[in-house]
Amino acid sequence: QVQLVESGGGLVQAGGSLRLSCAASGRTFNTDVMAWFRQAPGKEREFVAVFRGSGGSTYYATSVKGRFTISRDNAKDTLYLQMDSLKPEDSAVYYCASNRYFSSVYYYTGAYDSWGQGTQVTVSS
Numbered sequence: 001q002v003q004l005v006e007s008g009g010g011l012v013q014a015g016g017s018l019r020l021s022c023a024a025s026g027r028t029f030n031t032d033v034m035a036w037f038r039q040a041p042g043k044e045r046e047f048v049a050v051f052r053g054s055g056g057s058t059y060y061a062t063s064v065k066g067r068f069t070i071s072r073d074n075a076k077d078t079l080y081l082q083m084d085s086l087k088p089e090d091s092a093v094y095y096c097a098s099n100r101y102f103s104s105v106y107y108y109t110g111a112y113d114s115w116g117q118g119t120q121v122t123v124s125s
Helices: none
Strands: 004-007 011-015 018-025 033-039 046-051 059-060 070-074 078-083 092-097 120-122
Touching: 004 092, 011 046, 018 033, 018 092, 018 120, 033 070, 033 078, 046 070, 046 078
Parallel strands: 011 120
Antiparallel strands: 004 018, 018 078, 033 046, 033 092, 046 059, 070 078, 092 120
């Protein structure tokens, strides 16, 4: 497993931007599949975006496509999520996740073996 630590959450007004970071340690970062999920109160944890370890393919949830950008800096073992045009419905705890292998069900929480502790994002209207 890998250790993951998220940061960068906070309170922002609707239409604003935030950049989340996820620092990884304990495993070869540049080959891992890295993803972001989020969980709002009373709701299940949902997929946001994923970055494959090889090839650099990215996939996004429909609800964030065009507004969020996932990226990684392998030299720093860090994953990012740039969130623009934020909406109140984006408010949630955001979690970083990883796994050694890419799964066809990458949007499923069970496809990842390591999780961070989460960072709160609150978007006010």
